[in-house]
Amino acid sequence: MSSDHHDFSPAERAGLYRAIFERRDVRSQFLPDPVPEDVLARLLQAAHHAPSVGFMQPWDFLLIESRDTRRAVKALFDGANDRAARHYAGERGERYRRLKLEGILDSPLNLCITCDRNRGGPHVLGRDSMFDTDLFSTCLAVQNLWLAARAEGLGVGWVSIVDPDALAGVLALPAGVYPLAYLCLGYVSEFLPEPELAAAGWRQRLPLTGLLRGDTWHTEAPEAVLQAVAGLSPQDASR
Incomplete structure (x- = not known):
């Protein structure tokens, strides 16, 4: 058994597991209310405290408020989504087209978490055998932010239906910086009791x-x- 001084209290454990179980990929429930700067700072601090290979910390955080930039990203999504829809025929295709899969213009803030694949130099401790551990590390930063957001009452939606090279162009990313997660962030009208795709009958x-x-x-x-x-x-x- 672990020592008591290493354990969280029952209330602290309950809060952690609640954040894990109630976290949702939000697309449809965003409110227009702005995210306060102090709350956003806490989320970014949580993300920045993710573990990373060789303590590489390959992430940067682009805070995207510009409607022009977001409209450009929405256009990228629309094109990629149209292409993705062609993979599904019949009732499955109709169901896909009814799904709302992003909140780019609905959320008050978009956030792109990038991975600088050159940070730390040509050799990073622990990355020799598994080169993509920089990407895995950045995913951990995303999850830290997501769980912290749920604890703060904020919803997050990950827009994955977008071409990363085109997205890098819209965001003027330098060479070697990969746009790993394009996120929509904001307060929501509700957190659904189950994942949206499960509720829609897409997958359980x-x-x-x-x-x-x-x-x-x-x-x-x-x-x-x-x-x-x-x-x-x-x-x-x-x-």
Whole structure:
């Protein structure tokens, strides 16, 4: 058992797990209210405290308020979304076209978190065998910001349906800087009780017990762990 002085209090643990379970990819519920500077500063500080390979800290944060810039990004999304829709036919295609998959102009603030792939020089500790760990590190910054935003009552939506090279051009990014996450950020009218794609019938959460394995891919996970996971409350398992 861990020592008490390393544990969070029950209330602190509950808050952490609540942020994880109630975090949503927000597209449709943004309010126009501006994000206060002190709240935004806390979110950025949380993102900046993510772990990174070799303490590389490859991220930068572009705070995008310009309507012209956002309209240009929205045009990139519209073109990419039209192309993506062609992958789906029949009822599936109709359902895809009904989905709202961005809040670029609806949210009061857009934020692009980039990854400077050259930061730290030609050799970064820990990156030799897995070169893309700089991208993984920046994803951790995104998740830190996302969970902090939920704790502050703010919604975040990740716009992934956009060509990164075209986006880099709109944002005038220098060579070697990759636009990893284009985010919409703001207060919301509600946080949906389940992910929007699940509510729309697009895809449901997979059972965790079917994703657990043992020492190798073809080895079963320990029975005690499977039983513990299966014993989670329906409320926890459904989130």
